[in-house]
Amino acid sequence: MTKFKRTLITSALPYANGPVHIGHLAGVYVPADIYARYLRLKGEDVLFIGGSDEHGVPITIRAKKEGTTPQAVVDYYHKLIKKSFEEFGISFDVYSRTSSKTHHDMASNFFKTLYDKGEFIEQTSEQYYDEEACQFLADRYITGECPHCHNENAYGDQCEKCGTSLSPMELINPKSAISGSKPVLRETKHWYLPLDKHEAWLRQWILEEHKEWRPNVYGQCKSWLDLGLLPRAVSRDLDWGIPLPIPNTEGKVLYVWFDAPIGYISNTKELCDANPELGKWETWWKDDSTRIVHFIGKDNIVFHCIVFPAMLKAEGSFVLPDNVPSNEFLNLEGDKISTSRNWAVWLNEYLVDFPGKQDVLRYVLTANAPETKDNDFTWKDFQMRNNSELVAIYGNFINRALVLVQKYFDGIVPALDELTDYDRATLKEFGDVKTQLEQLLDNFKFRDAQKEAMNLARIGNKYLADTEAWKVAKTDMVRTGTILHIGLQIAANLAIAFEPFLPFSSAKLRSMLNLETFSWNDLGRFDLLKVGAKLGKVELLFEKIEDADVEAQRQKLLATKKTNELDVFKPTAIKAATTIEDFDKMDIRVATVLECTKVPKTDKLLQFKLDDGMGGRTILSGIAQSYPEPEKLVGMQVCFIANFPARKLKGIDSEGMILSAVDADGNFVLVSPNKTVKNGVSVG
RNA sequence: GGCGGGAUAGCUCAGGUGGUUAGAGCGUCGGAUUCAUAACCCGAAGGUCCCGAGUUCAACUCUCGGUCCCGCUACCA
Numbered sequence: 001m002t003k004f005k006r007t008l009i010t011s012a013l014p015y016a017n018g019p020v021h022i023g024h025l026a027g028v029y030v031p032a033d034i035y036a037r038y039l040r041l042k043g044e045d046v047l048f049i050g051g052s053d054e055h056g057v058p059i060t061i062r063a064k065k066e067g068t069t070p071q072a073v074v075d076y077y078h079k080l081i082k083k084s085f086e087e088f089g090i091s092f093d094v095y096s097r098t099s100s101k102t103h104h105d106m107a108s109n110f111f112k113t114l115y116d117k118g119e120f121i122e123q124t125s126e127q128y129y130d131e132e133a134c135q136f137l138a139d140r141y142i143t144g145e146c147p148h149c150h151n152e153n154a155y156g157d158q159c160e161k162c163g164t165s166l167s168p169m170e171l172i173n174p175k176s177a178i179s180g181s182k183p184v185l186r187e188t189k190h191w192y193l194p195l196d197k198h199e200a201w202l203r204q205w206i207l208e209e210h211k212e213w214r215p216n217v218y219g220q221c222k223s224w225l226d227l228g229l230l231p232r233a234v235s236r237d238l239d240w241g242i243p244l245p246i247p248n249t250e251g252k253v254l255y256v257w258f259d260a261p262i263g264y265i266s267n268t269k270e271l272c273d274a275n276p277e278l279g280k281w282e283t284w285w286k287d288d289s290t291r292i293v294h295f296i297g298k299d300n301i302v303f304h305c306i307v308f309p310a311m312l313k314a315e316g317s318f319v320l321p322d323n324v325p326s327n328e329f330l331n332l333e334g335d336k337i338s339t340s341r342n343w344a345v346w347l348n349e350y351l352v353d354f355p356g357k358q359d360v361l362r363y364v365l366t367a368n369a370p371e372t373k374d375n376d377f378t379w380k381d382f383q384m385r386n387n388s389e390l391v392a393i394y395g396n397f398i399n400r401a402l403v404l405v406q407k408y409f410d411g412i413v414p415a416l417d418e419l420t421d422y423d424r425a426t427l428k429e430f431g432d433v434k435t436q437l438e439q440l441l442d443n444f445k446f447r448d449a450q451k452e453a454m455n456l457a458r459i460g461n462k463y464l465a466d467t468e469a470w471k472v473a474k475t476d477m478v479r480t481g482t483i484l485h486i487g488l489q490i491a492a493n494l495a496i497a498f499e500p501f502l503p504f505s506s507a508k509l510r511s512m513l514n515l516e517t518f519s520w521n522d523l524g525r526f527d528l529l530k531v532g533a534k535l536g537k538v539e540l541l542f543e544k545i546e547d548a549d550v551e552a553q554r555q556k557l558l559a560t561k562k563t564n565e566l567d568v569f570k571p572t573a574i575k576a577a578t579t580i581e582d583f584d585k586m587d588i589r590v591a592t593v594l595e596c597t598k599v600p601k602t603d604k605l606l607q608f609k610l611d612d613g614m615g616g617r618t619i620l621s622g623i624a625q626s627y628p629e630p631e632k633l634v635g636m637q638v639c640f641i642a643n644f645p646a647r648k649l650k651g652i653d654s655e656g657m658i659l660s661a662v663d664a665d666g667n668f669v670l671v672s673p674n675k676t677v678k679n680g681v682s683v684g
Numbered sequence: 685g686g687c688g689g690g691a692u693a694g695c696u697c698a699g700g701u702g703g704u705u706a707g708a709g710c711g712u713c714g715g716a717u718u719c720a721u722a723a724c725c726c727g728a729a730g731g732u733c734c735c736g737a738g739u740u741c742a743a744c745u746c747u748c749g750g751u752c753c754c755g756c757u758a759c760c761a
Contacts, residue, residue, distance in 0.1 A: 028713095066687050133686085215689070216688080216689050216690090216755090217687090218688095218689040219687090219689060220687095220688060220689080220755080220756070221688095221753095222687085222688075223686095223687045223688045223689095223756065223757080224687095224688095224689095224756080224757090226687070227686085227687070227756090227757065227758085298689090298754090298755070299755085299756095301755095301756090302756080323708095328689080328690090328754075328755085329754075329755085331754095365696095367696080367709085369698085371697095372689085372690075372697085372698095373689070373690045373691085373697095373753090373754075374689095374690080374697075374753080374754055375697085376696085378695095380695095381695080381696070381710090383698095384695090384710065384711080385710080386707095387721090387723095388709095388710060388723095389710075389722060391723080392721080392723055392724075393723090393724085395720095395721070395723090396720055396721070396724065397720085397724080398720095399719090399721070399723090400719050400720035400723085401719090401720090403719065404719050404720085407719075408719095418701075442688065447697080447698095448697095448698080448708095451708080451709070454709085458724095461720095461723095461724050461725070462724085462725065462726095463723040464719075464720090464724075464725090465717080465719095465724060465726090466725075468717090468719085469719070469720075471719095473719090486692060531733045540721065542721085543721075544721060554753055606699090677710080
């Protein structure tokens with residue numbers, strides 16, 4: 001730790017084909033930002049690098065679909081993403097993009113160096129080519145019939161129906177997902193980074209020298225290394241990306257995974273070139289007194305811990321990352337966040353619904369960060385954390401301290417008189433918070449660190465409750481002043497402790513306290529506010545969030561879910577031909593529901609007692625989840641098949657089958673005549 | 685199928701070279717209080733630490749087997 005003179009922090013480059021959502025924020029940008037702010041506040045030399053990842057096939061597909069160009073797509077999303085980050089206070093020193101000139105040059109040169117050094121191997125293989133769209137097809141853009149389950153819509157890499165992973169060559173009747181035409185096989189040459197040659201030192205470097213990496217990261221790397229590394233293609237046949245900087249490679253670009261991490265370097269260069277006082281970019285990447293930390297999500301572990309380091313090592317002049325704190329995934333209301341299914345809370349939309357509440361989201365995402373395992377974000381939890389922690393603990397403490405000073409001292413910092421033992425104990429306690437916080441932040445334990453900061457506010461609340469300034473004020477204004485003086489110093493400490501986590505609220509609090517300069521090292525001191533100083537205007541630090549606000553968000557998500565289910569609905573294929581004679585064998589009748597109850601110890605079964613006009617019968621039907629209040633079905637007419645043999649289910653004879661439509665969302669809807677008819681009549 | 689991560693209070697999560705009463709925050713309940721956004725403060729209830737077997741004087745912690753969730757990866761047919 002001591003050998004480093006500066007820290008370079010990178011955060012995964014978001015892919016510019018959609019906006020960023022809370023999963024990105026929780027997994028990567030908030031923790032990276034907390035860390036960057038913390039180090040800056042400590043006065044350390046630090047750069048925080050970000051940028052958009054703008055190459056790759058999905059962007060070209062999106063462009064085609066929207067009838068526009070890849071450049072237009074990335075321009076749009078780069079702007080949107082950049083703005084979201086700014087609004088959330090993600091304090092990048094630079095946020096650039098991989099379509100920049102600097103990056104194209106940097107990535108080209110990088111490739112060229114490796115090429116000239118003979119670090120690649122060349123291989124020719126046959127791949128599917130779409131003659132109509134004039135391009136080679138990535139595995140997932142080829143569809144066809146699965147050779148195992150004969151699902152017609154299997155992808156070139158996997159059949160989603162039977163779960164088998166496939167190669168495009170196995171598909172029966174392959175079709176291009178781009179043009180719909182039948183692809184042909186064509187020879188193509190590509191360059192590969194022989195990761196297998198790097199295995200030995202990677203093994204040593206990670207498994208022996210970096211045992212301190214998070215268990216999920218270390219374990220994942222070990223898993224890869226133990227499986228054995230294979231050469232990995234670093235070029236692609238595509239017209240969108242960085243052209244290979246070698247002759248006779250028309251139509252070939254760097255594989256997006258090769259160029260993207262180099263973006264960290266390019267963006268650093270762009271920043272340093274424009275701001276010479278920051279030093280040369282090489283200092284930040286090639287000097288071994290620089291500490292590099294990559295913040296990423298778990299899907300990126302292998303690239304940042306194995307592929308990118310291998311690239312850097314192959315190049316030869318770069319330092320390797322010191323740590324790669326990777327988070328797990330954040331789920332949303334119990335379901336996996338998904339861009340394509342629109343199952344997400346988008347940052348740009350959040351700020352429309354909750355203007356000015358950036359810190360609330362930052363707080364909740366940190367409090368519930370998926371540091372060791374996947375976590376779930378729910379709006380209910382969001383509301384509770386806001387109301388019972390930010391408002392009730394932190395905001396409330398600030399408010400009561402300031403209101404008391406306003407009330408008894410006209411908003412002027414009162415003098416400190418003699419300290420009681422209790423005062424001293426309190427001051428010592430919050431002095432310890434600094435050490436605690438540092439230890440946690442240094443080890444990337446942001447969730448615990450934030451909890452520790454909140455603890456300071458708890459100490460403040462307890463101090464006020466125990467000292468009861470409002471009672472003392474009736475008899476002893478000197479003592480009251482001392483109490484409130486301490487209260488204010490705690491408030492000033494809170495502004496510092498929370499700065500990395502809640503920058504907007506800290507700024508607001510500092511202005512209320514008229515606290516201009518501050519640094520991390522001031523934390524734990526109790527002379528941050530000068531006696532006689534005038535406080536600023538007092539306002540609430542946080543507001544409550546009402547039930548209706550979060551309910552609206554839940555409804556929004558439910559609507560999304562509904563839309564998704566209906567969108568993906570396709571009527572099933574028509575069954576094999578049948579005849580009227582076959583249909584005639586089915587005796588379908590109408591009956592009225594006399595009783596309907598849930599069968600005990602089952603999830604799905606409802607027991608119907610029907611008046612079928614023929615003495616009545618009992619039928620069980622597995623539709624309970626669609627009808628949570630079965631008693632409401634009493635009196636309604638339903639259709640049923642009357643001539644099935646009785647079948648015992650859960651010890652009850654079920655005499656037939658009740659007919660339901662199965663809706664696109666899987667819900668059952670009972671089929672009923674649209675006018676009351678006589679019980680027992682036939683349907684036909 | 686293999687590998688990695690996870691499974692601990694109603695919820696979200698900590699934890700331990702194995703050793704007397706297993707922790708925090710929120711929620712719930714009770715008390716106290718009124719400076720404060722019915723907030724704060726004090727206290728209590730609440731857990732076969734996923735299941736089974738083994739090692740041990742002693743396992744929530746170690747070993748083996750199993751189940752479930754997440755991820756990576758392979759392949760038989």
